[in-house]
Amino acid sequence: MNYCILLSGGKGKRMGSNTPKQYLEILGHPLIYYSLKAFQESPLIDRIIIVSSPNYENYFKGIIKEYNFDKVYGIAKAGQERYDSVFSGLSMIPNADISDENVCLIHDGARPLVTTDIIENCVADALKYKASVAAVKAKDTIKVANKEGFAIKTPDRASLYQIQTPQSFGLKLVIDAYKKMYEAQETNGVTDDAMVVSKFAGVDSFLTESSYKNIKATTPEDLAIIECFLSKNKTD
Ligand SMILES: Nc1ccn([C@@H]2O[C@H](COP(=O)(O)OP(=O)(O)OP(=O)(O)O)[C@@H](O)[C@H]2O)c(=O)n1
Numbered sequence: 001m002n003y004c005i006l007l008s009g010g011k012g013k014r015m016g017s018n019t020p021k022q023y024l025e026i027l028g029h030p031l032i033y034y035s036l037k038a039f040q041e042s043p044l045i046d047r048i049i050i051v052s053s054p055n056y057e058n059y060f061k062g063i064i065k066e067y068n069f070d071k072v073y074g075i076a077k078a079g080q081e082r083y084d085s086v087f088s089g090l091s092m093i094p095n096a097d098i099s100d101e102n103v104c105l106i107h108d109g110a111r112p113l114v115t116t117d118i119i120e121n122c123v124a125d126a127l128k129y130k131a132s133v134a135a136v137k138a139k140d141t142i143k144v145a146n147k148e149g150f151a152i153k154t155p156d157r158a159s160l161y162q163i164q165t166p167q168s169f170g171l172k173l174v175i176d177a178y179k180k181m182y183e184a185q186e187t188n189g190v191t192d193d194a195m196v197v198s199k200f201a202g203v204d205s206f207l208t209e210s211s212y213k214n215i216k217a218t219t220p221e222d223l224a225i226i227e228c229f230l231s232k233n234k235t236d
């Protein structure tokens with residue numbers, strides 16, 4: 001039984017819009033619709049848990065019915081931070097399914113360009129390596145800055161990757177790691193799930209090759225790029 005935790009509980013401060021970015025409409029649908037559809041269509045995903053603010057529960061109930069998104073197992077309540085929302089989603093999984101034979105893909109609802117191929121590769125690598133993160137090689141030269149704003153180091157680009165979602169793990173592994181993080185009260189600076197699994201379960205994630213198109217809507221200019229790729233997908 002493979003799960004997807006689809007995160008839709010953020011406020012999108014960096015986007016600066018009144019509506020949280022995952023509900024902004026592009027080509028007739030809110031962004032969140034596109035990733036929900038991709039997970040619904042993946043033959044490797046059995047159940048989807050959406051994590052959202054209660055204000056959007058009716059929106060989800062509506063599209064689940066309209067588009068027959070019958071893999072949606074539940075809608076969990078979003079937390080204050082991304083990691084709280086992830087744990088809220090994980091907490092909905094029944095004990096009987098908590099085994100590393102089952103994998104859980106954690107996905108940002110603000111990444112609408114995830115594909116069934118990316119999902120397939122993530123599931124395969126999570127089963128093979130226990131932990132996988134979708135990633136692309138950094139294309140730009142990356143500098144490390146000092147506090148005064150001067151570039152002081154240039155890490156070797158060959159070892160730098162931009163990390164995306166899905167982030168995929170054996171179910172027991174990821175749930176145990178999250179529990180340990182809360183027990184230790186060490187949540188400072190946690191921006192993704194691979195960090196939690198590495199620090200609290202000692203398992204490093206395999207970098208699963210993803211696509212440069214799988215971008216996250218973070219700031220307003222991302223929306224034009226996403227619209228361009230989504231419209232291309234429609235005509236391909
Ligand atoms: N408390 C939170 C915070 C984030 N997310 C989700 O996690 C994903 C990635 O987070 P990010 O891009 O940081 O979203 P926001 O927190 O909404 O953005 P910002 O940091 O600009 O406020 C998004 O799909 C977002 O909806 C969530 O479910 N619950």
Ligand SMILES: C[C@](O)(CO)[C@H](O)COP(=O)(O)O
Nearest residue numbers: 108163164165191192193216
């Ligand atoms: C998980 C993530 O999408 C990986 O790139 C990211 O860390 C989400 O949060 P951020 O605040 O945009 O870093």
